[in-house]
Amino acid sequence: MGTLPLPTDDPSKIALLIHSLSGGGAERVVADLANTWVSAGRCVTLVTMTDSKSDRYDVSPEVRRVALALDRPSKTLWQGIWNNWRRVRAIRRALRESGAELAISFVDRMNITTLCAADRLKIPVVVCERTDYRHHSIGKFWDRQRHRWYPTAATLVVQTEEVAGDARDWLASVPIEVIPNAVPQSAITSSPRVQSGAARTITWIGRMAEEKGVAELIDAFGLAARDLPDWTLALVGDGPLRGSLEARANELNVGDQVQFHGWQRDLGEVYDRTTFFALPSRYEGFPNVLLECMARGIPAISFDCPSGPRAIIRDNVDGLLVPAGDVAQFSAAIVQLAKDPERLERLGLAAAEVRERFGREKYLRRWEDVLEKTTDPGNLRR
Known part of the structure; x- marks a missing residue:
């Protein structure tokens, strides 16, 4: 331990x-x-x-x-x-x-x-x-x-x-x-996996509260879904905004592509199905979940919000940082990463370096x- x-x-x-x-x-x-x-x-x-x-x-x-x-x-x-x-x-x-x-x-x-x-x-x-x-x-x-x-x-x-x-x-x-x-102990029990993009799943994990920016993520995915009809956005967690977020996904006609999984004790299977991670928070502390996914070789796209993500993600080295609150750029980053398996693999391999960095x-x-x-x-x- x-x-x-x-x-x-x-x-x-x-x-x-x-x-x-x-x-x-x-x-x-x-x-x-x-x-x-x-x-x-x-x-x-x-x-x-x-x-x-x-x-x-x-x-x-x-x-x-x-x-x-x-x-x-x-x-x-x-x-x-x-x-x-x-x-x-x-x-x-x-x-x-x-x-x-x-x-x-x-x-x-x-x-x-x-x-x-x-x-x-x-x-x-x-x-x-x-x-x-x-x-x-x-x-x-x-x-x-x-x-x-x-x-x-x-x-x-x-x-x-x-x-x-x-x-x-x-x-x-x-x-x-x-x-x-x-990096949580659970994330370093196995070798980082190589990203191929085959799962075609973007994952978010956390509490569905205002500051987590999940509504903005659904908006960004709604724009990206036009180019990614066979991709899924998996939202793992619960909170006071869940009902309104489900309604938002339906309003944007992506209800079939946005999956609400609720709170999960064991995230291992969630990460196994993840192609890359999304962190749309308005502000952060130092997100555990970001460390955990990167340690498993999963790259991330995050708003460059105060504070935390920029201390973990090295932009275009092991993930992508997008100007805080810019939904259009976040959507564009989703499409770019989803359509570039070589970049996915490169970022994923570098992401696993958080095991030593943290x-x-x-x-x-x-x-x-x-x-x-x-x-x-x-x-x-x-």
Whole structure:
């Protein structure tokens, strides 16, 4: 599994906190870190705001799982205040009972809640931003709370230098570390396959939400389908926009060519049927799914959105970057790649180099450095 030996001066008790394990890139990372660290001999507590019934990622039975079941919606201001107060108290209790020497929280609102909960505890908190917060709105209230509480973090972990540069402008006193995602272990268990274009399937994987740009992808495919009548667009995932996206495909008369597969636990068969991958996001963090498909020798077309894709894709070397939001150019890129099997093969072979560029051992060493620096008595900020 690529587990590194446990350094003797690093924390042996760690608490990981995230809203849920219900699917998604951040959730997968948390489950993987929990499993990796517990197998290295650490005591790991994994706390979620939801109950465990929604879990889609498996964690080792050796991981202490705390599911708070406090994710109920707030219908009024006072109910929101009450619910958040309960969440802060519950997280504070979970941290205290875990005996953790270090807490690591993932994703904006959970980060804020964890920092607030840990304010009375002598536990350093590492907060991890998983998207480009400059483009991802969490509402005025939560944005103010982020600026109030993030300066109390022991370390901020982001995924790209682009986001780190902005964060340093308003978090001058907080150490900021850049840790890109690693290629998932599941993607490197076999040799990259050579692309031939025979499958004639373009694949998208993710959550069907506004920021993922799936509507733009359907529009682009609708234009391209005139030249690619025997190609399929496979959409793997679910989310609040699924119904409207299905309607959009039908309106564009490509309903027969656009397949909605829902959420899939095992993506191996999906990748086996994929000719190339499409990433039409309006903004990103550092997309796991892009790393995973490229590691399998699958090239990708992506909008050059902030931030993440341009840190992974080398334009016209292992994939194609299209100006953000330009549906016509995205459609043209789809047609060009679909009709050029030699280019597909060349890009696919180069795409597999992400295995070395974003290798797991390098990734784990970066995390070990964060753990060591954050818990060094000379660096403690709490």
